[in-house]
Amino acid sequence: MISAWTGRQIRAAEQPLLDAGHGDRLMATAAHGLANAVLRAVRETRGRVYGARLAVIAGSGNNGGDALFAAATLARKGMSTTAVLTSARSHPQALAAFEKAGGTVLRLAAGGDGAGAGADDSAAAAAGPFVTPDEAAALCSRADALIDGILGTGASGGLRSPAKELVERIIGLDAPALTVACDLPSGVSAETGEVSGPVMPADLTVTFGGTKAGLLTDPAAGLAGRVLTVDIGLGPHLPAPELRRLEPADLADWWPVPQRTSHKYTRGVLGIVAGSAQYPGAALLCTQAAAATGVGMIRYLGPQEICRLVNLSTPEAVCSQGSVGESRVQAWLVGPGATGDRDQQARVRDALASGLPVVADAGALDSLPSDLGPQVILTPHAGELVRILAEQDVEVTREQVEAAPSDFARLGAGLTGATVLLKGATTVISSPSGALFTQDNATPWLAAAGSGDTLAGILGALAATVQRDLLAEAGIAEPDHWAAVAAMAAAVHGIAGTEAAAGGPVAASDISRAVPETVRALLELRQDG
Numbered sequence: 271m272i273s274a275w276t277g278r279q280i281r282a283a284e285q286p287l288l289d290a291g292h293g294d295r296l297m298a299t300a301a302h303g304l305a306n307a308v309l310r311a312v313r314e315t316r317g318r319v320y321g322a323r324l325a326v327i328a329g330s331g332n333n334g335g336d337a338l339f340a341a342a343t344l345a346r347k348g349m350s351t352t353a354v355l356t357s358a359r360s361h362p363q364a365l366a367a368f369e370k371a372g373g374t375v376l377r378l379a380a381g382g383d384g385a386g387a388g389a390d391d392s393a394a395a396a397a398g399p400f401v402t403p404d405e406a407a408a409l410c411s412r413a414d415a416l417i418d419g420i421l422g423t424g425a426s427g428g429l430r431s432p433a434k435e436l437v438e439r440i441i442g443l444d445a446p447a448l449t450v451a452c453d454l455p456s457g458v459s460a461e462t463g464e465v466s467g468p469v470m471p472a473d474l475t476v477t478f479g480g481t482k483a484g485l486l487t488d489p490a491a492g493l494a495g496r497v498l499t500v501d502i503g504l505g506p507h508l509p510a511p512e513l514r515r516l517e518p519a520d521l522a523d524w525w526p527v528p529q530r531t532s533h534k535y536t537r538g539v540l541g542i543v544a545g546s547a548q549y550p551g552a553a554l555l556c557t558q559a560a561a562a563t564g565v566g567m568i569r570y571l572g573p574q575e576i577c578r579l580v581n582l583s584t585p586e587a588v589c590s591q592g593s594v595g596e597s598r599v600q601a602w603l604v605g606p607g608a609t610g611d612r613d614q615q616a617r618v619r620d621a622l623a624s625g626l627p628v629v630a631d632a633g634a635l636d637s638l639p640s641d642l643g644p645q646v647i648l649t650p651h652a653g654e655l656v657r658i659l660a661e662q663d664v665e666v667t668r669e670q671v672e673a674a675p676s677d678f679a680r681l682g683a684g685l686t687g688a689t690v691l692l693k694g695a696t697t698v699i700s701s702p703s704g705a706l707f708t709q710d711n712a713t714p715w716l717a718a719a720g721s722g723d724t725l726a727g728i729l730g731a732l733a734a735t736v737q738r739d740l741l742a743e744a745g746i747a748e749p750d751h752w753a754a755v756a757a758m759a760a761a762v763h764g765i766a767g768t769e770a771a772a773g774g775p776v777a778a779s780d781i782s783r784a785v786p787e788t789v790r791a792l793l794e795l796r797q798d799g
């Protein structure tokens with residue numbers, strides 16, 4: 271499991287070490303980790319390190335300090351290094367080390383508001399000549415590697431002039447062969463992943479002391495590239511993480527595996543209320559997905575015509591037009607394609623009132639009762655979350671949700687009392703108590719009709735069969751169990767979908783077909799064999 275913390279949490283964890291006088295050591299460790307990561311990446315992209323052109327953009331704070339110290343190390347390895355200082359102030363020891371190692375220093379000429387490396391001539395006296403944003407951008411674009419050390423966890427808001435103009439110009443040119451963000455891409459929030467103004471997209475982000483929550487959340491996740499965390503010894507001082515991400519080993523350890531004495535009822539029965547005359551396909555897709563995920567039995571409830579179709583596509587499902595009250599199940603999946611059918615809507619309402627775990631998708635999201643619990647998992651996309659929030663008297667736009675998905679998933683969960691799985695390039699899951707998981711296992715090819723029905727089926731099957739004592743043993747607090755189950759489903763859906771897509775288009779039913787093989791491969795990772 272990957273744990274991630276807000277910038278504020280990381281800074282608080284650093285404080286006791288800074289108070290004890292270990293600040294220089296922290297920065298040296300961070301810079302060493304950054305330099306090593308750049309070395310490895312340059313070897314991969316270019317082969318030879320000696321003679322490679324390194325450009326560093328350094329801001330006024332410690333983030334610039336990290337970048338300059340790392341560049342000093344890289345200059346000593348034979349890289350041809352140039353630093354562009356965006357402010358009149360820079361970390362004095364780091365700048366001195368950089369110059370001593372033979373690096374070239376340029377100062378970014380002030381923008382319209384008078385800021386920039388030339389604003390304070392006394393502080394910049396030791397530094398080199400001025401360059402315009404255009405000149406500096408051309409130099410950065412030609413580099414074999416570019417380090418973005420403008421802003422780190424001490425920043426507020428987006429880049430200011432003239433760093434802003436420089437980054438805008440770089441984005442307009444060919445990207446450097448390799449862009450490495452120091453701690454985080456400058457201009458993104460380490461707390462929420464929100465992005466303000468222009469941000470240089472990184473191929474690699476080398477982050478210090480602990481993964482920043484914002485780097486694992488959209489939209490920043492889309493700008494951070496691969497995230498590598500450098501340990502600087504904060505471990506004992508770190509609080510409970512702000513956000514977690516499941517890895518294949520977690521899925522393997524927690525996957526519900528039948529025992530020798532298991533039978534269909536003890537494995538878990540999933541009830542499904544899905545499909546209508548208007549949308550029969552959703553019922554077929556989610557039922558197929560649930561069967562492929564592995565469940566003791568599926569009880570499908572719906573109109574006679576859909577029962578017939580479900581029986582044909584998933585003969586294992588037991589289909590009827592019965593009621594929720596007379597169906598014994600461990601969990602319900604309700605809503606896919608169930609819009610506009612009165613009987614189906616009544617079944618959705620009854621399932622939501624049952625107190626059992628319920629995955630509420632699509633049509634079920636429009637008529638939620640007011641007293642939900644964490645065992646109810648809502649699976650909206652951004653537009654559906656806007657409607658759920660509107661029911662709670664919170665007026666937001668889809669764009670606002672997409673700009674800060676973790677904030678709004680958390681708000682939705684808090685207000686409804688349910689667990690919320692917000693679909694997106696990175697899927698965000700929040701428990702009502704605010705525990706966050708994010709999963710980025712999906713491929714963009716999965717953004718297609720029917721993919722959500724498949725996810726709902728996988729999640730429904732897991733909700734019916736998961737052994738929650740395994741989650742408790744892994745340290746997941748009880749109120750967050752259903753968020754972890756939702757994260758498992760998002761991960762498996764993403765992995766199976768990526769396998770099925772194999773770099774090309776994928777039909778939703780192909781995702782289901784790939785699930786058993788995905789689960790088999792995951793189970794091979796089990797520590798207990």
Ligand SMILES: NC(=O)C1=CN([C@@H]2O[C@H](COP(=O)(O)OP(=O)(O)OC[C@H]3O[C@@H](n4cnc5c(N)ncnc54)[C@H](OP(=O)(O)O)[C@@H]3O)[C@@H](O)[C@H]2O)[C@@H](O)CC1
Pocket residue numbers: 284288293296297298300301329330331332333334336357420421422423424425426427428429430433452453478502
């Ligand atoms: N603490 C530690 O021990 C360790 C910290 N580490 C490293 O330090 C980083 C945090 O360093 P930090 O606190 O110096 O802040 P940082 O983000 O570099 O710069 C903030 C400066 O920029 C300015 N500024 C602010 N907003 C701005 C904006 N929107 N646009 C433009 N400028 C803006 C503001 O100056 P101002 O001009 O406002 O006076 C301020 O001084 C952290 O990310 C990690 O890399 C590691 O070495 C491990 C040990």
Ligand SMILES: [K+]
Pocket residue numbers: 333418419420421422451452453454455456
């Ligand atoms: K940075």
